Amino acid sequence: MTMPKSNPILHHLAIIMDGNGRWAEERGLPRVAGHQQGVRTVVEIVDECVRQKISCLTLFAFSSENWGRPQSEVETLMALLLEFLAAQRQRMLGDGVSLRVIGDRSRLSAEVQVALQKAEEETAAGSRLTLVLALSYGGRDELVRASRKIAQRVADGELEPDAIGPADFESSLDTAGLPDPDLLIRTSGELRISNFLLWQLAYAELYFVDAYWPDFGPPELRAALDSYRQRRRRFGLTAEQTAEGEGLSNSAS
Numbered sequence: 001m002t003m004p005k006s007n008p009i010l011h012h013l014a015i016i017m018d019g020n021g022r023w024a025e026e027r028g029l030p031r032v033a034g035h036q037q038g039v040r041t042v043v044e045i046v047d048e049c050v051r052q053k054i055s056c057l058t059l060f061a062f063s064s065e066n067w068g069r070p071q072s073e074v075e076t077l078m079a080l081l082l083e084f085l086a087a088q089r090q091r092m093l094g095d096g097v098s099l100r101v102i103g104d105r106s107r108l109s110a111e112v113q114v115a116l117q118k119a120e121e122e123t124a125a126g127s128r129l130t131l132v133l134a135l136s137y138g139g140r141d142e143l144v145r146a147s148r149k150i151a152q153r154v155a156d157g158e159l160e161p162d163a164i165g166p167a168d169f170e171s172s173l174d175t176a177g178l179p180d181p182d183l184l185i186r187t188s189g190e191l192r193i194s195n196f197l198l199w200q201l202a203y204a205e206l207y208f209v210d211a212y213w214p215d216f217g218p219p220e221l222r223a224a225l226d227s228y229r230q231r232r233r234r235f236g237l238t239a240e241q242t243a244e245g246e247g248l249s250n251s252a253s
């Protein structure tokens with residue numbers, strides 16, 4: 001049996017944006033300069049995803065563990081997020097980008113929560129790209145919160161324990177309704193998943209690149225997409241079985 005000729009479709013790209021601090025330190029700049037440059041990269045990469053017709057982009061912008069960073073850095077990151085939301089509002093509306101947030105919002109300040117909700121509501125009609133920001137996000141925390149929702153349904157008599165299946169988790173996760181990521185990119189040479197989308201990345205293709213996030217521009221993204229197009233996804237099946245299924249979306253796999 002020959003291998004499939006068609007390239008796998010990429011619906012959902014997830015990125016761990018790493019290396020802002022090292023980018024700045026190597027230039028003798030404060031870490032904040034790395035984060036500022038990192039936001040410029042976010043804008044370029046969102047644009048490129050729209051051009052590449054990727055329908056969903058998830059960015060790991062702030063992890064549950066990042067709360068442990070010096071307070072000044074946490075405040076800087078939150079200020080940059082607020083600036084980003086204000087500065088990109090028109091562009092998101094014009095480009096058909098809808099914003100969605102995943103993570104434990106209850107830990108974010110009231111000001112940030114309000115700004116995020118406003119941005120989500122204003123951009124809700126955007127149908128070209130769903131930009132998912134993972135904020136105060138941890139994969140284990142998300143799974144714990146999903147488990148509590150399922151346990152509550154059991155306690156309420158809506159669900160039998162034996163009837164719990166993957167779909168109950170999928171619909172209880174913050175990412176409910178989104179396809180699983182097809183490709184995960186991590187910048188800065190680190191070879192870890194770092195508690196990102198633990199459930200959703202089960203069959204994602206992984207791409208690690210040495211460039212720090214501030215140096216990861218559209219050409220670097222296109223190189224990652226080229227690499228993805230060479231992959232032969234099997235979802236645990238044989239090459240023969242997947243030859244027919246190539247190009248199916250994850251939800252069907």
Ligand code: FPP
Nearest residue numbers: 017018019020021022038039061080081084
């Ligand atoms: C990792 O670099 C990056 C972060 C912890 C934050 C990412 C945030 C941004 C790019 C800016 C805010 C985002 C948006 C969407 C407005 P690091 O600080 O861990 O780098 P290091 O490992 O070199 O220290």
